[in-house]
Amino acid sequence: xxxxxxxxxxxxxxxxxxxxxxxxxxxxxxxxxxxxxxxxxxxxxxxxxxxxxxxxxxxxxxxxxxxxxxxxxxxxxxxxxxxxxxxxxxxxxxxxxxxxxxxxxxxxxxxxxxxxxxxxxxxxxxxxxxxxxxxxxxxxxxxxxxxxxxxxxxxxxxxxxxxxxxxxxxxxxxxxxxxxxxxxxxxxxxxxxxxxxxxxxxxxxxxxxxxxxxxxxxxxxxxxxxxxxxxxxxxxxxxxxxxxxxxxxxxxxxxxxxxxxxxxxxxxxxxxxxxxxxxxxxxxxxxxxxxxxxxxxxxxxxxxxxxxxxxxxxxxxxxxxxxxxxxxxxxxxxxxxxxxxxxxxxxxxxxxxxxxxxxxxxxxxxxxxxxxxxxxxxxxxxxxxxxxxxxxxxxxxxxxxxxxxxxxxxxxxxxxxx
Amino acid sequence: xxxxxxxxxxxxxxxxxxxxxxxxxxxxxxxxxxxxxxxxxxxxxxxxxxxxxxxxxxxxxxxxxxxxxxxxxxxxxxxxxxxxxxxxxxxxxxxxxxxxxxxxxxxxxxxxxxxxxxxxxxxxxxxxxxxxxxxxxxxxxxxxxxxxxxxxxxxxxxxxxxxxxxxxxxxxxxxxxxxxxxxxxxxxxxxxxxxxxxxxxxxxxxxxxxxxxxxxxxxxxxxxxxxxxxxxxxxxxxxxxxxxxxxxxxxxxxxxxxxxxxxxxxxxxxxxxxxxxxxxxxxxxxxxxxxxxxxxxxxxxxxxxxxxxxxxxxxxxxxxxxxxxxxxxxxxxxxxxxxxxxxxxxxxxxxxxxxxxxxxxxxxxxxxxxxxxxxxxxxxxxxxxxxxxxxxxxxxxxxxxxxxxxxxxxxxxxxxxx
Numbered sequence: 001x002x003x004x005x006x007x008x009x010x011x012x013x014x015x016x017x018x019x020x021x022x023x024x025x026x027x028x029x030x031x032x033x034x035x036x037x038x039x040x041x042x043x044x045x046x047x048x049x050x051x052x053x054x055x056x057x058x059x060x061x062x063x064x065x066x067x068x069x070x071x072x073x074x075x076x077x078x079x080x081x082x083x084x085x086x087x088x089x090x091x092x093x094x095x096x097x098x099x100x101x102x103x104x105x106x107x108x109x110x111x112x113x114x115x116x117x118x119x120x121x122x123x124x125x126x127x128x129x130x131x132x133x134x135x136x137x138x139x140x141x142x143x144x145x146x147x148x149x150x151x152x153x154x155x156x157x158x159x160x161x162x163x164x165x166x167x168x169x170x171x172x173x174x175x176x177x178x179x180x181x182x183x184x185x186x187x188x189x190x191x192x193x194x195x196x197x198x199x200x201x202x203x204x205x206x207x208x209x210x211x212x213x214x215x216x217x218x219x220x221x222x223x224x225x226x227x228x229x230x231x232x233x234x235x236x237x238x239x240x241x242x243x244x245x246x247x248x249x250x251x252x253x254x255x256x257x258x259x260x261x262x263x264x265x266x267x268x269x270x271x272x273x274x275x276x277x278x279x280x281x282x283x284x285x286x287x288x289x290x291x292x293x294x295x296x297x298x299x300x301x302x303x304x305x306x307x308x309x310x311x312x313x314x315x316x317x318x319x320x321x322x323x324x325x326x327x328x329x330x331x332x333x334x335x336x337x338x339x340x341x342x343x344x345x346x347x348x349x350x351x352x353x354x355x356x357x358x359x360x361x362x363x364x365x366x367x368x369x370x371x372x373x374x375x376x377x378x379x380x381x382x383x384x385x386x387x388x389x390x391x392x393x394x395x396x397x398x399x400x401x402x403x404x405x406x407x408x409x410x411x412x413x414x415x416x417x418x
Numbered sequence: 419x420x421x422x423x424x425x426x427x428x429x430x431x432x433x434x435x436x437x438x439x440x441x442x443x444x445x446x447x448x449x450x451x452x453x454x455x456x457x458x459x460x461x462x463x464x465x466x467x468x469x470x471x472x473x474x475x476x477x478x479x480x481x482x483x484x485x486x487x488x489x490x491x492x493x494x495x496x497x498x499x500x501x502x503x504x505x506x507x508x509x510x511x512x513x514x515x516x517x518x519x520x521x522x523x524x525x526x527x528x529x530x531x532x533x534x535x536x537x538x539x540x541x542x543x544x545x546x547x548x549x550x551x552x553x554x555x556x557x558x559x560x561x562x563x564x565x566x567x568x569x570x571x572x573x574x575x576x577x578x579x580x581x582x583x584x585x586x587x588x589x590x591x592x593x594x595x596x597x598x599x600x601x602x603x604x605x606x607x608x609x610x611x612x613x614x615x616x617x618x619x620x621x622x623x624x625x626x627x628x629x630x631x632x633x634x635x636x637x638x639x640x641x642x643x644x645x646x647x648x649x650x651x652x653x654x655x656x657x658x659x660x661x662x663x664x665x666x667x668x669x670x671x672x673x674x675x676x677x678x679x680x681x682x683x684x685x686x687x688x689x690x691x692x693x694x695x696x697x698x699x700x701x702x703x704x705x706x707x708x709x710x711x712x713x714x715x716x717x718x719x720x721x722x723x724x725x726x727x728x729x730x731x732x733x734x735x736x737x738x739x740x741x742x743x744x745x746x747x748x749x750x751x752x753x754x755x756x757x758x759x760x761x762x763x764x765x766x767x768x769x770x771x772x773x774x775x776x777x778x779x780x781x782x783x784x785x786x787x788x789x790x791x792x793x794x795x796x797x798x799x800x801x802x803x804x805x806x807x808x809x810x811x812x813x814x815x816x817x818x819x820x821x822x823x824x825x826x827x828x829x830x831x832x833x834x835x836x
Contacts, residue, residue, distance in 0.1 A: 018778045036736040097799050103788055105798055110809060113780065191628065210609065212631055216811045237833040244835035282598055320774060333433075337658045356830045361438045362531065370521055370831030378525055379836065380827070381515050392613055393634045394811040406810045409798070410776045412786030417662035418797065 007193040013171035022088040032162030033077040039158035046154035054147040077129040081130040086383040090137040109405040111137030113195030121147040126155045136404035146179040188213040220387030223253035223342035225372045228331040230348035231262040238347040244371045256374040274301040296324035328353040342373040364397035430588035440506040447693040449578030451495040457576035464572035470563040490583040495547040501549040504801040508555040509821045527823040529555030531613030538563040554822035563599040606631040638805030641671035641760035643790040646749040648766035656765040662789045672793040678703040714742035761790040764808040782815035
């Protein structure tokens with residue numbers, strides 16, 4: 001099928017969703033999860049072909065992300081079953097007002113409609129996205145990266161079979177059959193078909209969407225996250241938090257990329273930071289963190305001089321850019337200039353600086369004395385998530401089920417005129 | 419100043435807003451309103467030049483919209499003072515969660531940042547927009563239509579003088595000094611400067627924004643509003659509501675443009691509709707409504723045969739397109755195909771049809787047994803408004819102060835790591 005045909009069938013499927021009860025959606029999720037497990041052999045066979053074709057083309061880390069085995073398929077099914085337990089956001093009355101003329105005005109949560117998701121090589125995004133969009137009453141149009149297409153196609157076949165088992169339209173979950181750049185562009189410009197586009201991927205995809213999208217679009221996931229160590233910081237707390245934010249999982253978007261240190265704390269703090277991130281890690285046989293230092297920091301510790309791009313790069317690696325600042329205000333300005341708007345933290349004992357930082361830093365999640373690694377649907381108590389929005393309109397930070405709905409006003413009267 | 423310079427000064431002014439209290443903002447609104455009245459002579463002089471230059475170029479209706487006198491300037495100032503009384507949305511904690519690890523997560527309403535508004539010839543939009551953006555903690559960049567530029571410039575000078583009187587930065591309210599098409603395009607593509615673009619104008623402007631905008635954009639105001647008269651409708655109620663929705667103010671976006679009638683009601687209803695909208699209006703010396711009829715309707719009453727575009731046109735005039743449908747489902751499908759997503763109504767005594775209609779019609783405001791004319795910030799109890807959003811993300815329907823904010827997560831801990 002062409003992408004246009006898939007978009008047309010997705011648009012038509014919207015009407016099938018309008019009247020579905022929570023029970024019907026939950027039954028479908030259960031059947032989809034069952035079907036995923038029942039199709040394990042087919043999914044693994046398709047995945048083996050994807051792995052074979054990709055093995056010389058992508059990095060070992062990417063290959064590992066692509067790989068599926070029985071355990072991972074089981075865990076994808078478990079992820080879908082968890083969505084059954086989450087509350088249904090659709091139909092919730094967000095605000096209710098009875099006007100003096102008797103009109104009853106209800107602001108009511110409704111599905112967005114057709115949600116298109118452009119992603120890369122992680123096959124589990126396929127089942128996660130299908131589960132979240134279905135539970136929130138949306139139709140999804142998925143567009144997988146080339147490397148994972150065979151796996152995604154096998155997964156979507158299993159999910160559609162589950163939808164059919166539950167007596168629903170298979171067209172609630174759709175996979176674009178074309179992985180060329182043209183199909184991504186087609187989704188970005190499908191005005192009247194795509195109600196919301198969520199690109200999940202690297203900086204290049206996000207940039208392409210900002211440049212080309214004519215449909216509403218939510219950017220996700222790019223995180224140049226900062227931690228600012230204030231003059232008044234408890235330095236042992238700062239070390240513990242930075243160790244966690246930088247080294248617990250450097251490849252994720254909520255990992256720290258930049259450390260800002262107040263000048264008054266730098267001489268005491270930076271040597272300890274270097275000991276922890278470099279010397280102790282080497283001694284323990286772990287990857288040391290490469291420190292890319294501003295000239296001021298370079299006077300205090302050893303490291304690599306920071307290049308011009310180092311304060312604007314999402315390293316996703318054991319690399320940390322370090323800069324000495326003169327004040328909390330300079331830290332805030334630096335962050336608002338260089339951040340991608342994901343997650344930032346201040347480590348401080350000064351309530352005034354904490355308040356100034358949380359008020360002025362313009363990012364989705366702003367922390368006081370905690371690790372940026374908590375920016376995650378599960379950690380925020382939202383259940384699983386569709387991605388972390390780094391833009392401002394509609395949704396910011398982790399996007400759970402509620403963030404996949406919009407609202408409309410339903411107004412009931414008995415003949416009122418104005 | 420160039421548009422780029424204005425955008426830069428607006429972006430810089432954002433920091434001045436972060437720490438403002440409600441009292442400071444309200445004081446500024448009061449001073450701005452006072453200054454507007456104090457500058458009445460200058461504003462009227464500028465407006466007289468605008469009127470003189472426009473008098474042979476725009477319609478009498480548009481000329482009337484452009485005209486300012488003492489009373490209208492007073493009423494603009496009163497509008498600003500009303501905003502003082504509205505609750506401050508900024509800083510409101512929308513959701514608070516204490517996690518098992520002790521993290522306190524607050525979803526908090528914050529300003530969007532720089533809000534750009536492209537509008538046409540109504541000078542009062544200048545003061546309304548400035549008041550709403552200031553109260554919601556935003557900086558505004560206004561871009562007036564060419565015909566109203568002199569008036570808008572005089573108004574903005576008065577408002578900036580009021581800001582100065584209140585001890586705030588004048589750059590919280592900015593007017594683009596260039597009314598060429600290029601300046602509109604510059605606002606649409608000012609990534610990193612404009613956080614939200616609100617085009618307020620006709621279909622051409624909206625289309626240009628959808629095509630060209632690279633910044634987040636909320637479409638407002640185009641309303642092809644439908645009223646569906648169900649088989650079970652109380653016909654006298656239907657007549658009263660349609661009379662209101664079509665004739666009370668045909669030039670506004672929440673006026674009815676299309677009437678759908680169930681086949682079973684058509685023979686009884688349509689002759690009464692024609693009597694009311696045509697014959698009785700002529701007898702009373704009022705403009706009759708031109709009825710543009712589908713072939714089925716044309717068998718029942720006199721009127722003009724509907725042309726191919728008549729069900730996709732915002733007439734904003736004494737014109738009503740009329741179509742006979744076979745079912746509530748056909749009415750819903752017609753609306754979801756032809757509507758701009760503004761406001762629609764069903765007139766019915768059947769609760770099942772009312773529920774089906776409100777569930778399936780995908781518009782900002784969906785009415786049961788009431789006039790579409792109520793879609794308005796004041797009528798919804800939101801105070802005044804920035805426009806009526808006809809798109810789905812972020813805000814739908816009337817946009818008041820709350821809809822000019824976004825949220826961020828503020829997370830407070832005492833050293834938590836993941």
